Amino acid sequence: MRTTPRLIPFVLLVVTLVLGPAGAALLYAFAHLGQRPPEALPAAVVVLLGVLLATPTAFMRRQLPATPRVAAIGLGALGAIATALVLGAILGDGSAAPAPGLVPAGASGAALAGLASSALALALSSGLLALRGERTNLVAGASVFVVCTVLANFTLDSFVPLGDFFLVNVGTLFFGITFTQRDRLHRFGRPLVYRLIAIAGLANVVAALALGTPLRYVAVSFLAIVVAETANTEVYHRLLRFRWLARVAGSNAVAAPLDTILFTTLAFAGAPFATLQWMTQVIVTDVLVKYAASMVAAITILSRPEWVPRAPGEADPRPGPS
Numbered sequence: 253m254r255t256t257p258r259l260i261p262f263v264l265l266v267v268t269l270v271l272g273p274a275g276a277a278l279l280y281a282f283a284h285l286g287q288r289p290p291e292a293l294p295a296a297v298v299v300l301l302g303v304l305l306a307t308p309t310a311f312m313r314r315q316l317p318a319t320p321r322v323a324a325i326g327l328g329a330l331g332a333i334a335t336a337l338v339l340g341a342i343l344g345d346g347s348a349a350p351a352p353g354l355v356p357a358g359a360s361g362a363a364l365a366g367l368a369s370s371a372l373a374l375a376l377s378s379g380l381l382a383l384r385g386e387r388t389n390l391v392a393g394a395s396v397f398v399v400c401t402v403l404a405n406f407t408l409d410s411f412v413p414l415g416d417f418f419l420v421n422v423g424t425l426f427f428g429i430t431f432t433q434r435d436r437l438h439r440f441g442r443p444l445v446y447r448l449i450a451i452a453g454l455a456n457v458v459a460a461l462a463l464g465t466p467l468r469y470v471a472v473s474f475l476a477i478v479v480a481e482t483a484n485t486e487v488y489h490r491l492l493r494f495r496w497l498a499r500v501a502g503s504n505a506v507a508a509p510l511d512t513i514l515f516t517t518l519a520f521a522g523a524p525f526a527t528l529q530w531m532t533q534v535i536v537t538d539v540l541v542k543y544a545a546s547m548v549a550a551i552t553i554l555s556r557p558e559w560v561p562r563a564p565g566e567a568d569p570r571p572g573p574s
Contacts, residue, residue, distance in 0.1 A: 258317070269305075269325070270328060273332055273363045273366030275305070276297075276301055277363040281359060288409070295365075298365045302369040302376065306376035307393075309376075336364050339359070393433055397448055398451055398455050407426075418537040419533040421516075429549055438488055442489060449481040452481070472515055475514065476511050476514045480507045480514065481507070483510055497550055508543045517531065
């Protein structure tokens with residue numbers, strides 16, 4: 253009867269480790285949809301991907317007894333290597349010269365570099381598991397929040413058309429996660445959330461400058477993060493008497509449109525491609541995708557009662573009738 257509960261974290265741990273090379277190759281592909289496609293995936297992005305994957309890796313490791321845990325890590329490592337080799341063979345473009353960031357050029361180079369992301373995720377997950385009590389949840393949640401904001405801005409000028417109207421900014425997918433991840437951190441208090449918002453804003457400025465992002469994008473990104481995250485925080489705290497899903501839905505209903513309208517208009521207004529129709533497509537699509545991504549993340553959290561943050565005065569975080 254215990255097989256199925258243990259099978260889920262086993263499979264997810266394997267998948268998470270495989271996401272290192274797969275995710276690196278995908279980020280490289282997304283970056284090439286932007287206006288300044290890089291020759292190679294920046295080494296900083298490889299590191300950030302490893303930090304992002306460390307949290308789910310730690311959680312899945314914690315759910316497994318020693319023997320299945322070792323087996324899952326071994327299988328995941330083999331899967332990551334196989335994925336990197338297969339992607340390297342499929343995506344190989346004959347240019348694997350070392351780039352300035354020490355990452356081989358091309359999509360195949362990104363896939364191979366993703367092995368370092370998987371290894372880093374495994375190492376950092378050990379550090380997270382070594383923490384005691386709520387420190388594990390605090391450090392894990394904070395790292396996901398900050399890293400997702402940085403990765404979102406790495407792909408801020410990459411767009412994927414969907415049908416005749418919708419135009420998805422790739423960074424939107426990451427920002428949908430940040431909204432809900434930050435909502436989970438509210439249980440540690442409003443002052444901490446504001447410190448994390450400041451850290452995320454500064455981290456984006458540093459990362460953007462290091463990656464050569466235009467100063468206009470840097471300034472607008474910082475402003476959008478601070479304004480939208482502050483609005484989300486204040487709305488969330490005014491909804492503490494409601495259940496988790498209502499808090500997330502209400503706060504994100506304010507933050508998602510605010511962040512999208514502020515960033516899109518200030519970052520792209522005046523650009524040759526940024527017509528009124530183009531900006532309308534981007535804003536409508538981004539709001540819908542951000543909100544949908546945040547709600548999917550919230551519902552996923554709701555499916556596991558121990559993941560649901562408690563509001564002040566709540567004795568039990570388990571979902572129930574509203």
